Amino acid sequence: MDDPKLVEDIVHALDIEGGSAKRRPVHTIGIGATGVFEPSPVAKDFCTAEHFQPTEKPLEVAVRFSNGMGLVKEHDGWSDVRGMAVRFKLSNDRATDLISMTLPVFFAPTPETFLQFATAARPKECNRETPWQKIRDFLKLQIPMPDPYPGQETRPNEGATEFADKHAYAQPAVLQASVIGAPVSYVRASYHAVHTFIVTDPDGTDRWVRFNWQPIAGVLNTNPLDPPVGVYLKEDLEKRLAHGIERFSLMMTIGETGDDFNDSTKQWPPHRKRVMMGLLTLNDVPKDQEAHAEKLSFNPWLLTDGIRPSEDPVLKIRKDVYEFSSNRRGGIPCPFSGTEG
Ligand code: HEM
Numbered sequence: 001m002d003d004p005k006l007v008e009d010i011v012h013a014l015d016i017e018g019g020s021a022k023r024r025p026v027h028t029i030g031i032g033a034t035g036v037f038e039p040s041p042v043a044k045d046f047c048t049a050e051h052f053q054p055t056e057k058p059l060e061v062a063v064r065f066s067n068g069m070g071l072v073k074e075h076d077g078w079s080d081v082r083g084m085a086v087r088f089k090l091s092n093d094r095a096t097d098l099i100s101m102t103l104p105v106f107f108a109p110t111p112e113t114f115l116q117f118a119t120a121a122r123p124k125e126c127n128r129e130t131p132w133q134k135i136r137d138f139l140k141l142q143i144p145m146p147d148p149y150p151g152q153e154t155r156p157n158e159g160a161t162e163f164a165d166k167h168a169y170a171q172p173a174v175l176q177a178s179v180i181g182a183p184v185s186y187v188r189a190s191y192h193a194v195h196t197f198i199v200t201d202p203d204g205t206d207r208w209v210r211f212n213w214q215p216i217a218g219v220l221n222t223n224p225l226d227p228p229v230g231v232y233l234k235e236d237l238e239k240r241l242a243h244g245i246e247r248f249s250l251m252m253t254i255g256e257t258g259d260d261f262n263d264s265t266k267q268w269p270p271h272r273k274r275v276m277m278g279l280l281t282l283n284d285v286p287k288d289q290e291a292h293a294e295k296l297s298f299n300p301w302l303l304t305d306g307i308r309p310s311e312d313p314v315l316k317i318r319k320d321v322y323e324f325s326s327n328r329r330g331g332i333p334c335p336f337s338g339t340e341g
Pocket of ligand 1: 026195314
């Protein structure tokens with residue numbers, strides 16, 4: 001168990017006005033979908049985990065897509081990181097999770113520095129920059145602060161940018177988060193599991209890898225100059241899956257000597273080998289969203305033989321942070337609280 005005070009402090013630092021302790025402190029708004037996963041023909045050569053083995057009947061999956069912010073009120077059109085949590089249902093009532101988001105890197109290399117970041121990035125009052133302030137930003141080689149959306153009074157951008165000015169490790173994630181925008185659909189974004197995991201192949205060889213999901217329909221954002229107002233992402237997914245299917249490829253990038261395996265603020269060079277590990281097909285949005293999404297408790301440590309976590313300290317603390325948060329909001333089942341179901 002990680003330092004329980006640190007775990008609690010981190011969750012409290014994520015709690016914001018407009019959120020609720022009865023809900024997730026981040027990724028509060030979301031929608032569950034179900035479907036199947038079929039491994040690619042080569043997946044088994046790289047990893048012995050059950051979901052990568054050939055099978056006659058594709059594995060069932062439960063997915064929750066989410067908006068990253070911790071507000072109970074839904075603002076789909078606002079620029080925000082989006083999440084995709086996937087649970088692969090294995091044999092004998094076991095499961096394994098893969099949790100990812102639309103940023104390829106994380107904000108901080110350790111739990112302690114993440115606590116500092118989360119505290120600094122608590123939403124603050126936001127104002128529209130004047131044209132002169134924007135010109136000054138450009139001259140300082142900085143991206144000007146985006147104009148607040150109608151009705152947006154506070155946001156994390158100001159505090160996060162100030163923090164990144166002083167802490168170089170936060171710059172890649174803060175910069176990308178500040179320009180990320182809003183997707184036209186949860187299934188038109190790519191999602192990254194960010195941390196490094198270790199996969200074992202049938203010969204017993206270990207590889208240090210990072211996973212990401214690529215939408216078969218392609219990535220498409222809304223027009224930032226004319227952002228959609230209100231709520232549209234849930235309805236979009238319901239409509240798409242009422243009439244058809246949506247797919248994602250699971251890609252696995254293989255790290256090489258010199259790549260950082262334990263620090264998810266560091267991106268790997270773009271030319272690393274990538275392996276297509278399988279195809280996810282979504283085909284339904286279950287009616288009972290409480291059971292199929294809101295009460296679910298994903299955890300990046302819910303792994304299975306053939307995949308293990310790296311030594312990344314942020315990945316390590318997420319095990320207890322997610323359990324604490326799930327217990328607090330009454331999520332079931334929490335895979336690590338002895339209530340596995
Ligand atoms: C120190 C680092 C992190 C902390 C403290 C943190 C904290 C949390 C917490 C407390 C929750 C709610 C859990 C629950 O109540 O079930 C959550 C959900 C989530 N987090 Fe993180 N997180 C961290 C890093 C990440 C990273 C690196 C990713 C992406 C790879 C990520 C993606 C998500 C997603 C997608 C959800 C929603 C899961 C769902 O739909 O149930 N988080 N996070």
